[in-house]
Amino acid sequence: MPKTILSLLLVACSFFSTAQTAVPDKIVDALDSFSFIRPQEKAYLQTDRNGYVAGESIWFKTYTLLNERPTILSKVIYVDLVNQEGSIVEKKMLKLKNGTASGVMDLKTDIPAGAYQLRCYTLWMLNFPDFIFVKQVSIFSNTKNDKATNNAVAAATLKLSFFPEGGSLVAGVKSTVAFKALDAGGNPVSVNGDIINTKNEKVATFKSVHDGMGNFEFTPLTGETYKAVVQTGPGTSKDVPLPASKNEGIVLSADNSSAGKIFIKVTRAEKNKDKYNNLLLVAQLNYQVAYVGKLNMDEGLDAAAINKKNFPSGILQITVLTEAGQPLAERLVFISNYNPGNPLLQATTTDLDKRKKNVWVLDAAGFSDLQAAVSITNAGSGNGQYAPGILSSFLLSSDLKGNIHEPGYYFKDKEPETLQHLDLLMMVHGWRRYNLEEIMANRFPPLHYPFETGLSITGKVMQSNGKSVLKDGKINLVIRGEDSTRIMAEGKTNESSVFVVSDLEFRKSAAVYYQGTNVSKNEAIVSVKIDSAYFDTLARTAPNDVLMANTVSVPLLEKMASEKATTDTGKSKTLREVVLRAKKRSVADSLNLLYASDLFFNSDQTLTLNPNINYYDMWQFLRMNVPGIAINQTDTGTQVNFSRYQGIELFSENTTDNSVQFFLNEVAVNISLIESLDPSDVAMVKVYKGNTGIALGAIRGAIAIYTTKGKSTRDWRQKGFDFFNRSGYSANREFYEMDYSKVKQETVDQDIRTTLYWNPEIKVKDGKAIIEFYNDDVCKKYKVVVEGMDKNGRLLHAEKEVQ
Known part of the structure; x- marks a missing residue:
């Protein structure tokens, strides 16, 4: 427990006798037990933007917290792209390091237009589905006849909900009632109307003040019912009943408008008031009891002031309980003790002219080992003014039920109006972390998924009948990765015949050869059962219907998609995110269709190895088949370049490094791996020069080598090995940064990049991070967004626009 919260709790509890502290102690023990047995991770996914054209790439970075610090438990994270039917159209599995991972998801050129969801989570988080991070992205088609689908229902269907402060209306007690109005698509709607009793008398009026939310005060009477009459149009209205009032009980109200304190007031009804005389007031934050106080209504002790200055940022849950520990009322308030990040991001050079250099500086002196990413995008590319951010996700959305419209709005500043709207949000959204009554009764949700500390292979080695336990079982594994990883491992069974081979590391996929044995009886026949991997079985999920309701209109991307559909033939030197996919696929090139992804499909040469020639090594094959290649082998290593290829000097004004x-x-690999490659394992070689190399982030050219799928130079099955295929960590690559100090401008006909710059690993030196990038040919307004976290869990969100 943080020292500041613990000290405040000890002071508050000092006013209680031993008997009176039984309930607070029970709450503390229950929260400690719950957070220890069911620690809840949170994930956030930062993307370069929120709108894309089919065929582009989604660049992203993930952040994962456990108890408000980078997670130390999970080492694997998943990112899924889900369509409106719940089918997973793209998926990535990444290795977490210091709670973060970065990657790229390439959208297929024929992906249908529409609203999609990106989900980010660890396997452990599947035990708590509410904590899975979800964000919407809009994808626009580059096919003329493919229009974005829209599932929105007519906005005339109004959903109006009322939320009495503290949870209930009580007859005879003045109450504040918050409300929220949504259309059928889940979008906020502005409303106004009157509160009417059964005598058709108006007792209150109401009007929304932000995103369909607002509040009003009134005093319900015993035996009376109330309804809201909402104006839905000229001369039309809709009646919505208010929650029924209780004949007895309490009303809890909270005032969070002060900078240093939260003022709490509890009022009880006259009926059976003695039942509500001695009460407990408990406030909890991040599984820690932050405040405990005693209320005695007869003695006038019906209020409290909670000092919040030293609290961490986040949602404070305030509960009033009976002396026996029965919750009576609850209120959420937000602690806004975070430091805004915008002052930390400053421009030193801004220039919106074509292909001009811009420089920004981030002051990171207040962070310890900052892990941060920066995206710089054309401001018209669909990021949204108040899109979800790392602050709104970790501090707000992950702890509240339901969809929050434009959550970034509540962190744009700390002005009184913004904080007032944030307080309204606290009143109309439910708490999702835990139910206090449930955990005090030790009723915890069941666990179905473990923490993943890395890639692993699990299963059972049984006796030959496949049923009887084999205590002395063992499995031998030979793993041949698509990235040329070679792993030999073994695992022994426990008393339940279960084996675990962990801490594996390979990318893309691998052929896994295995053989089970009985250690005591080597010749005995055994039965081996391999468990399926979650990632390999992942195909469908339940989409968030509210987020899927609409496709966001992004004029810039719609225009780009339309232009691409019209001009997407033949060769093109136009740079769109510097990923060029303008060539039409050749049906005759069956190997290319079989092996190459969209990103690698277009090349200057596609070569196959002649099976009648026994090549000594790959260098011999390349010398014989690639014009203009220079392979220089020395005692210090091998260097390969295209310096003899005609026109290659156009790619760089500095030819000292042309590897x-x-x-x-x-998968990008070191040249030493190519030297050890057996040519007989190679199916295809592709050569990239010029713009095709730039598309891969290789301005001095690239060579992609593909090994024969399913082929192994040594067939382990001849020695009694069976095999299966298993996915590894997803391959990653670097974002290609257009650097006009190295690339001659005349070699690029047109430069149109919706993402001007992306860097998932900002480098901090002497407390500063320098961010440099070049503008494209069309951008007249760009947005800079920097997000991250440090080793202590301090969050960073800084956002600036230039026009």
Whole structure:
């Protein structure tokens, strides 16, 4: 427990006798037990933007917290792209390091237009589905006849909900009632109307003040019922009943408008008032009891002031309980003790002219080991003014039920109006972390998924009948990764015949050869059962219907999609995110269709190895088949370049470093791995020069080598090995940064990049991070967004626009 919260709690509890502290102690023990047995991770996914054209790439970085610090439990995170039917159209599995991971998701050129969801989560988080991070992205088609679908229902269907402060209306007690109005698509709607009793008398009026939310005060009477009459149009209205009032009980109200304190007031009804004389007031924040106080209504002790200055930022749950620990009323308030990040981000050079350099500086002196990413995008590319951010996700959305419209709005500043709207949000959204009554009774949700500390292979080695336990079982594994990883491992069974082979690491996929044995009886026949991997079985999920309701209109992307549909033929030097996919696929190139993804499909040469020639190594094959290649082998290593290729000097004004980038099965690899490659394992070689190389982030050219699918130079099955395929960590690549100090401008006909710059690993030196990028040909307004967290869990969100 943080020292500041613990000290405040000890002071508050000092006013209680031993008997009176039984309930607070029970709450503390229940929260400690729950957070220990059911620790809840949170995830956030930062993307370069929120709108894309089919065929583009989604660049992203994930952040995962456990108890408000980078997680130390899960080491694997998943990112899914889900369509409106719940089908997973793209998925990534990444290795977490210091709670973060970065990657890229390439959208297929024929992906249907519409609203999609990106989900980000660890396997452990599947035990708590409410904590899975979800955000909407809009995808626009580059096919003329493919229009974005829209599932929105007519806005005339109004849903109006009322939320009495504290949870209930009580007859004879003045109450504040918050409300929220939504259309059928889940979008906020402005409303106004009157509160009417059964005598058709107006007792209150109401009007929304922000995103369909507002509040009003009134005093319900015993035996009376009330309804809201909402104006839905000229001369039309709709009646909505208010929650029924109780004949006895309490009303809890909270005033969070002060900078330093939260003022609490409890009022009881006259009926059976003695039942509500001695009460407990408990406030909890991040599984920690932050305040405990005693109320005695007869003695006038019906209010409290909670000092919040030293509290961490987040949602404070305030509960009034009976002496026996029965909750009576609850209120959520938000602690806004975070430091705004915008002052930390300052421009030193801004220039919106074509292809001009811009420089920004981030002051990171207040962060310890900052892990941060920066995205710089054309401001018209669909990021949204108040899109979800790392602050709104970790501090707000992850702890509240339901969809929050434009959550970034509540962190744009700390002006009184913004904080007032945030307080309204607290009143109309439910708490999702836990139910206090449930955990005090030790009723915890069941667990179905473990923490993942890395890639692993699990299963059972049984006796030959496949049923009887084998205590002395063992499995031998030979793993041949698509990235040329070679792993030999073994695992022994426990008393339940279960084996676990963990801490594996390979990318893309691997062929896993296995053989089970009985340690005591080597010749005995055994039965092996391999458990399926979650990632390999992932195909469908339940989409968030509210987020799927609408496709956001982004004129810039719609225009780009339309232009691409019209001009997407032949060769093109137009840079759209510097990922060029303008060539039409050749049906005759069956190997290219079989092996190459969209990103790698277009190349200057596609080569196959002649089976009648026994090549000594890959260098021999490349020398014989690639014009203009220079392979220089020395005692210090091998260097490969295209310096003899005609026109290659156009790619760089500095030709001192002109090494070719190698990819093995589309994974960037070191040249030493190519040297050890057996040519007989190679199915295809693709050569990239000029713009095709730039598309891969290799301005000095690239060579992609593909090994034969399913082929192994040594067939382990001949020695009694069976095999299966298993997915590894998703391959990643660097964002290509257009640097006009290295690329001659005349070599690029047109530069149109919706994402001007993306860097998932900002480098901090002497407390500063320098961010440099070049503008494209069309951008007249761009947005800079920096997000991250440090090793202590301090969050950063800084956002600036230039026009």
